[in-house]
Amino acid sequence: MSADHETLEAEQSFEHYLAGRAALVDAFLDSYLPPESTPPETLSRAVRYSLFAGGKRLRPVLVLAAAEAVGGEASDALPAAAAFEMIHTYSLIHDDLPAMDDDSLRRGRPTSHVVFGEAIAILAGDALQTHAFAVLADPPPPCQLPAERRIRAVAELASAAGAGGMVGGQVFDLESEGRPVDFATLERIHRHKTGALIRASARVGAIASGASEDDLSRLTRFGEEAGLAFQIVDDILDVEGSDATLGKSAGKDARSGKATYPLVHGIGEARRRAEELVSSALHRLEPFGDRGRPLALLAEHMIRRSR
Amino acid sequence: MSADHETLEAEQSFEHYLAGRAALVDAFLDSYLPPESTPPETLSRAVRYSLFAGGKRLRPVLVLAAAEAVGGEASDALPAAAAFEMIHTYSLIHDDLPAMDDDSLRRGRPTSHVVFGEAIAILAGDALQTHAFAVLADPPPPCQLPAERRIRAVAELASAAGAGGMVGGQVFDLESEGRPVDFATLERIHRHKTGALIRASARVGAIASGASEDDLSRLTRFGEEAGLAFQIVDDILDVEGSDATLGKSAGKDARSGKATYPLVHGIGEARRRAEELVSSALHRLEPFGDRGRPLALLAEHMIRRSR
Numbered sequence: 230m231s232a233d234h235e236t237l238e239a240e241q242s243f244e245h246y247l248a249g250r251a252a253l254v255d256a257f258l259d260s261y262l263p264p265e266s267t268p269p270e271t272l273s274r275a276v277r278y279s280l281f282a283g284g285k286r287l288r289p290v291l292v293l294a295a296a297e298a299v300g301g302e303a304s305d306a307l308p309a310a311a312a313f314e315m316i317h318t319y320s321l322i323h324d325d326l327p328a329m330d331d332d333s334l335r336r337g338r339p340t341s342h343v344v345f346g347e348a349i350a351i352l353a354g355d356a357l358q359t360h361a362f363a364v365l366a367d368p369p370p371p372c373q374l375p376a377e378r379r380i381r382a383v384a385e386l387a388s389a390a391g392a393g394g395m396v397g398g399q400v401f402d403l404e405s406e407g408r409p410v411d412f413a414t415l416e417r418i419h420r421h422k423t424g425a426l427i428r429a430s431a432r433v434g435a436i437a438s439g440a441s442e443d444d445l446s447r448l449t450r451f452g453e454e455a456g457l458a459f460q461i462v463d464d465i466l467d468v469e470g471s472d473a474t475l476g477k478s479a480g481k482d483a484r485s486g487k488a489t490y491p492l493v494h495g496i497g498e499a500r501r502r503a504e505e506l507v508s509s510a511l512h513r514l515e516p517f518g519d520r521g522r523p524l525a526l527l528a529e530h531m532i533r534r535s536r
Numbered sequence: 537m538s539a540d541h542e543t544l545e546a547e548q549s550f551e552h553y554l555a556g557r558a559a560l561v562d563a564f565l566d567s568y569l570p571p572e573s574t575p576p577e578t579l580s581r582a583v584r585y586s587l588f589a590g591g592k593r594l595r596p597v598l599v600l601a602a603a604e605a606v607g608g609e610a611s612d613a614l615p616a617a618a619a620f621e622m623i624h625t626y627s628l629i630h631d632d633l634p635a636m637d638d639d640s641l642r643r644g645r646p647t648s649h650v651v652f653g654e655a656i657a658i659l660a661g662d663a664l665q666t667h668a669f670a671v672l673a674d675p676p677p678p679c680q681l682p683a684e685r686r687i688r689a690v691a692e693l694a695s696a697a698g699a700g701g702m703v704g705g706q707v708f709d710l711e712s713e714g715r716p717v718d719f720a721t722l723e724r725i726h727r728h729k730t731g732a733l734i735r736a737s738a739r740v741g742a743i744a745s746g747a748s749e750d751d752l753s754r755l756t757r758f759g760e761e762a763g764l765a766f767q768i769v770d771d772i773l774d775v776e777g778s779d780a781t782l783g784k785s786a787g788k789d790a791r792s793g794k795a796t797y798p799l800v801h802g803i804g805e806a807r808r809r810a811e812e813l814v815s816s817a818l819h820r821l822e823p824f825g826d827r828g829r830p831l832a833l834l835a836e837h838m839i840r841r842s843r
Contacts, residue, residue, distance in 0.1 A: 263699060269707035272699055323662060328654035347635035348710055351658065352703050355630060358662065359698030362669045366691035376683040383673035383690050391666030392570060392579055396659050400576035403655055 240533060243526040250293050250303075250523075251286040254314060257307045261364060275345045275353035276360070280318050282336045287459070287527075288313040288426060292434040294523035295448050298514070301438020308368035309382050309433045312361040316390050317426060319357035322350055324399065361386065374437060382433045389429035398422025415493050419460045420453075427456030431524075447513045448524075454510035455528050461503040462534050464489035465496060507532045547840060550833040557600050557610075557830075558593040561621060564614045568671060582652045582660035583667070587625050589643045594766070594834075595620040595733060599741035601830035602755050605821070608745020615675035616689050616740045619668040623697050624733060626664035629657055631706065668693065681744060689740045696736035705729025722800050726767045727760075734763030738831075754820045755831075761817035762835050768810040769841050771796035772803060814839045 258280060267273045289310030296306035325332040325340040326347060333343050342350035365383050368374065374382075388394060398421025405414060431452030435445050468491050490499040510528045514521035565587060574580045596617030603613035632639040632647040633654060640650050649657035672690050675681065681689075695701060705728025712721060738759030742752050775798045797806040817835045821828035 267699075269699075269704055269711060271711070272704060272707045276699065319662075323658055326655075326658065328658060348633075349707065351630055351633065351635060352707055355626075355661075355665065356699040356703045358665055359694050359703065362690060363694035363698060366687050366694060376687045380673050380683045380687045380690070383669060383687070387666050387670035387673060391670060392574075392576075392583065392663040396663045396666065397576055397579060400579045400656065400659055404576060404578070 236533065239526065239529055243530045246523055246526055247286070247290060247530075250290045253293070253303060253307065254286050254289040254310050255281070257311050258314065261308075261311060261369060262360065271345060271349055272352060272356060275341055275349050276356055278344060279322050279341050279353065280315065280357070282338055284314070284318070284336060286314060288317050288430045291427065291430040291452070291455075291524075291527060292437075294527055295431040295434030295452075296438040298448065298517045298521045298524055299435050299438045299440040299444050300520060301434070301440075304371050305374055306434050306437045308364045308372050308374075309386075309437050312365045312382075312386060313426065313430050313433070315357045315361040315364070316386065316395070319354040319361070320390075320395055320399070322354040322357070326350060329399075329403070358390070361390075378437055378439065381436050385429050385433050385436065389425040394421055394425030394429075395423075398425065410493060412493060415490065416457070419457055419490075423460050423463075424453065424456040427459060428452035431455075444517075447516065451510045451513040451524065451528075454506045454513070455531065458503045458506040458510065458528070459531050461490045461499050461506070462531050464491055465499055465503070466534065468492075468496065504532055543840065546833065546836055550837045553830055553833055554593070554597060554837075557597045560600070560610060560614060561593050561596040561617050562588070564618050565621065568615075568618060568676060569667065578652060578656055579659060579663060582648055582656050583663055585651060586629050586642075586648050586660065587622065587664070589645055591621065591625065591643060593621060595624050595737045598734065598737040598759070598762075598831075598834060599744075601834055602738040602741030602759075603745040605755065605824045605828045605831055606742050606745045606747040606751050607827060608741070608747075611678050612681055613741050613744045615671045615679050615681075616693075616744050619672045619689075619693060620733065620737050620740070622664045622668040622671070623693065623702070626661040626668070627697075627702055627706070629661040629664070633657060636706075636710070665697070668697075685744055685746065688743050692736050692740050692743065696732040701728055701732030701736075702730075705732065717800060719800060722797065723764070726764055726797075730767045730770075731760065731763040734766060735759035738762075751824075754823065758817045758820040758831065758835075761813045761820070762838065765810045765813040765817065765835070766838050768797045768806050768813070769838050771798050772806055772810070773841065775799075775803065811839055 262277060262280070263273045265274045265277060292310040292313055293303055293306050296303065321335060322341045324330050325335055326342055333340055340350075341353055345353065362383060365379060365386060368379070390396065398418055401414075401418045402422055405418060410418075428449060429452070431448045432445060435448045440448070467489060490502070494502070507528050511525055514525050514528075517524075569584060569587070570580045572581045572584060599617040599620055600610055600613050603610065628642060629648045631637050632642055633649055640647055647657075648660055652660065669690060672686060672693060675686070697703065705725055708721075708725045709729055712725060717725075735756060736759070738755045739752060742755045747755070774796060797809070801809070814835050818832055821832050824831075
């Protein structure tokens with residue numbers, strides 16, 4: 230079989246897995262969130278508009294795949310998976326606001342503030358953050374996580390999403406705009422802004438499934454490496470991609486003077502670094518055997534995106 | 537002793553209690569939050585700027601007083617008290633944004649977005665919401681709440697702060713601006729926007745202290761009645777007060793066409809309704825005897841504010 234054939238097969242296998250898991254996540258989110266008719270209706274609609282905007286569900290699928298790697302049940306990890314997607318979506322809504330990145334297009338559709346106005350966009354983001362903690366704390370049946378695991382998941386999510394993680398990363402990013410950015414600063418932005426939440430996705434999937442501390446450490450490293458690789462690949466696509474494949478304005482990061490990996494290191498070096506990170510991440514999965522296969526597919530998919 | 541003397545004594549007794557408890561809350565917040573020197577420094581400073589802006593600490597003191605009513609330890613309820621103040625402060629920062637109420641003065645000081653810019657104000661509010669759930673989930677020693685109580689507190693706070701509570705109330709309020717508002721709509725705004733969080737403050741104080749379900753029900757009713765009374769009194773002060781006593785622009789609610797109790801019912805009827813609510817709230821405290829005294833002082837203080 231040729232290398233092209235193998236690549237195609239791996240990608241099809243990944244797409245199949247991703248579609249199945251993303252459908253689980255979507256069904257859960259749909260049944261958990263207030264319907265559009267729930268007052269105040271504008272808020273209910275705005276929350277659903279951004280959450281069901283065709284996101285790739287990378288973070289929730291990572292939660293589920295990490296749970297599978299340690300032998301957990303998807304039903305126990307689904308609320309955590311949903312929580313991570315809600316936090317991610319809230320951050321996108323707020324990042325797109327005129328006072329922040331001022332983006333009018335996201336995943337190929339007008340952004341929340343364009344459709345609902347700024348006030349509702351701010352409040353929809355706020356409500357999504359709260360929903361995320363609500364679903365972790367009080368998950369609907371059949372999820373039956375013990376209180377100890379639920380509270381640990383809340384602490385992990387809060388630690389990754391807050392000032393020491395995602396929100397702090399957004400501030401680092403804002404502060405770096407239009408300035409020369411060195412390697413250390415760039416990795417700090419990535420580690421906080423996107424890395425912390427991706428790392429925590431892997432951790433919380435494992436925690437929800439009662440992983441051993443050793444397995445938790447392995448999946449933490451996996452999450453760190455895969456998360457940074459994901460961000461580098463995203464930066465490469467921003468330079469090389471088109472509006473259609475990105476679903477956002479291509480080249481926008483470069484135009485706005487935002488720090489990106491290819492801008493600091495060049496495309497070749499960026500691609501090499503991403504391959505190295507994914508290779509190391511795959512190595513972490515060896516002790517999990519076949520149960521680590523979904524996580525491996527996820528990591529390999531990232532690298533294929535960058536080629 | 538004259539009625540004036542009694543009033544004066546009750547107020548002094550309340551001020552003494554309030555000052556002591558508020559100092560506990562402030563010391564806890566100060567030691568819990570990242571110092572101003574923590575990167576990103578702008579964010580650390582913005583979070584502290586709004587949190588230490590001279591707020592009355594009504595919600596955290598209510599948490600502590602409810603804990604005392606059922607015989608709990610202040611040290612176990614302090615993280616929850618801090619969490620409620622952080623949620624309240626985040627909501628003020630976001631409410632003041634140009635896209636929302638566009639307020640440049642709060643508690644007598646320039647609002648967050650005036651000082652730090654809109655982007656940082658949005659992110660400081662976001663970070664404060666996350667901090668609130670973090671401190672509930674992973675409280676610092678000597679707090680030793682069992683996981684069951686912590687997770688219940690997270691669920692209560694999320695339920696009160698989100699789309700079905702505070703954030704939903706802010707949307708109801710925005711949607712009512714400039715329109716004629718009837719009694720049912722006005723109470724719906726109050727019940728969601730401020731009532732849900734005040735009610736939850738009383739509940740979480742009780743939950744943190746392992747209250748019986750009967751005591752929890754009593755304190756829930758107390759929180760509902762005291763919360764609505766508080767909002768009515770706030771509306772009265774907005775009509776009658778000056779910028780100095782309010783620390784915000786007096787008459788602003790009326791000028792912006794916002795729905796307020798005195799606007800819908802007249803001052804006399806508003807005052808009568810507040811007294812009725814406080815009287816009923818005080819009645820709920822009878823089974824707690826002396827341990828309910830701090831809560832009673834809190835409720836009585838509200839009514840004195842309105843006279």
